Amino acid sequence: MVHRTGYLLKKAGGERYIQVETILIFYKQEFISTGKHLLFENEAFIGHITVSDGEYLAKGLVVLSEEEKAELIRFLMLFTPPLYDPPASQFGFGIELDENLTYCEVVLANDLYEIWYDAKLTAKLYQDEHFRWKQFSGKRLQPSVIREITDRIEAHYSAE
Incomplete structure (x- = not known):
């Protein structure tokens, strides 16, 4: 299951909207957070960030500045997906x-x-x-x- 949200990066020169698709997994009808976030800009895949136990791993993201990456990582470190009912x-x-x-x-x-x-x-x-x-x-x-x-x-x- 995928939860979609987004994040607006604001910079002096303008704004960039990053779509965040968080992968959610259910095992035996129990929710497990993967911490895996796929990132898109204008429908193009730009990379992913995986957050686990206060640590992160970022791959790709070459289209983002270091400041934008840091801001997005801070957002995802605090992000909690909403509760979902498990699929039937x-x-x-x-x-x-x-x-x-x-x-x-x-x-x-x-x-x-x-x-x-x-x-x-x-x-x-x-x-x-x-x-x-x-x-x-x-x-x-x-x-x-x-x-x-x-x-x-x-x-x-x-x-x-």
């Missing part, structure tokens, strides 16, 4: 439906498993208090299809 847990696989191979995607959202066929929401599944699979809504799925999908869900999450 999802995975996909091919499934045969009516003798056609269909791409099935499972998205975990709000304690329900959304079932998407070829980018169209088809149904929602859940497990009851006895861990039995039930269909919550959507197009009625055949029991054999539900069994194949739920077997894939269980295999996917038991592998983590």
Whole structure:
């Protein structure tokens, strides 16, 4: 995931707007800050700065003066990206439906498993208090299809 912001460098001769794209990573639904900032000016990549434990590493940036680099580094040393919700847990696989191979995607959202066929929401599944699979809504799925999908869900999450 990328968080975009920017920084306006002001100098006696004028202003320069630097677009900052901060790379955000989620691991097992937990946010991890990479401290990696990609820098652009007028849509051209000009370099990157990585900040970690009060240290920094700057690469490229030849289009910036030493004063501009220092100002940008000070900004990024104090920068904290906003909190983001982790992306929905999802995975996909091919499934045969009516003798056609269909791409099935499972998205975990709000304690329900959304079932998407070829980018169209088809149904929602859940497990009851006895861990039995039930269909919550959507197009009625055949029991054999539900069994194949739920077997894939269980295999996917038991592998983590």
